[in-house]
Amino acid sequence: MSEQPAYDRSLIDALLSNCRRATLPYQQAHRGELFGTAFWFNDLLSENADGTETYYQYLVTAGTSTYCRIAEIRMRPELSESAMSSNNLLMTDFQEGWIPLGDSGVSVMPTTVLHALARRKGWAWATDEITEGLAAKAEDIEALGDDPVPAYALGHDVGPDRTQREQAVILGEVMRTGDGHAFVWRGPVPQGCVGAPVFVGRGLDGRHVRLVCLGVLLSAEGEGERALNPVATFDRIRAEVRRLPEPEEPSAETDRSPRAGSRWWRRRV
Numbered sequence: 001m002s003e004q005p006a007y008d009r010s011l012i013d014a015l016l017s018n019c020r021r022a023t024l025p026y027q028q029a030h031r032g033e034l035f036g037t038a039f040w041f042n043d044l045l046s047e048n049a050d051g052t053e054t055y056y057q058y059l060v061t062a063g064t065s066t067y068c069r070i071a072e073i074r075m076r077p078e079l080s081e082s083a084m085s086s087n088n089l090l091m092t093d094f095q096e097g098w099i100p101l102g103d104s105g106v107s108v109m110p111t112t113v114l115h116a117l118a119r120r121k122g123w124a125w126a127t128d129e130i131t132e133g134l135a136a137k138a139e140d141i142e143a144l145g146d147d148p149v150p151a152y153a154l155g156h157d158v159g160p161d162r163t164q165r166e167q168a169v170i171l172g173e174v175m176r177t178g179d180g181h182a183f184v185w186r187g188p189v190p191q192g193c194v195g196a197p198v199f200v201g202r203g204l205d206g207r208h209v210r211l212v213c214l215g216v217l218l219s220a221e222g223e224g225e226r227a228l229n230p231v232a233t234f235d236r237i238r239a240e241v242r243r244l245p246e247p248e249e250p251s252a253e254t255d256r257s258p259r260a261g262s263r264w265w266r267r268r269v
Helices: 009-022 112-120 138-142 234-241
Strands: 023-028 035-047 052-062 071-074 088-091 106-110 149-156 167-176 183-186 197-203 209-217 229-233 265-268
Touching (some): 009 023, 009 149, 009 167, 009 197, 023 149, 035 234, 052 209, 052 234, 106 234, 183 209, 229 234
Antiparallel strands (some): 035 052, 071 088, 183 229, 197 209, 209 229
16 A cells, blocks of 8 residues: 555444454364454344344354364453353364355354354353444445545454464455445455454544444455455345345244244344
């Protein structure tokens, strides 16, 4: 980048305040040849007259980072409502748990399996999620215009010893590609950060800026210095998610911790 973009510290603070617990670092177990970042996303289905929301919860990541049989998720104490028995969570048949979203480059995993794993070990998740109010809509994306925009990815770097997986805000830019309908990331992408959520600021009235999750950071395309990481945007992700088979209906007593076998959640507003 020829000039340093004008990054907004208030957006970074808002990102960390609202999304710090949204991301999970994962990697191929035992061999350590594949690293990625995933994040929690709630697809809001309805706001009900009884004061509840009905939504569908997923993990979201780049599909290219899911190709392993056994994965290890690195845990942080803040992600549990009680003490965890281990800092690592092993998931078998990892690749089979992900659903590709068309040709978007994004894959999603219904989070039922994660809640079930936690329950078996006697704890419960405490997470932040990318919600309907944060995930970009078509009008948010259109408002970005054609010029490069400062952007922020929340990912988990592998680190020099390949074990740290510390969370970091990565600074870069997003810009439209030649056809105007897709975006690419310009800037560093540390190993392990593919699959991370990408955020931008949307100007509202000339004085205020709203934090928006634009989409998912994908694996680089191209070669050498010309390689760029596409960003799959949430208008496309949301549309593809809603093409998936309809989940089973919940019982009236379901809450934010789903029952075994349930794929829908309800919570009080």
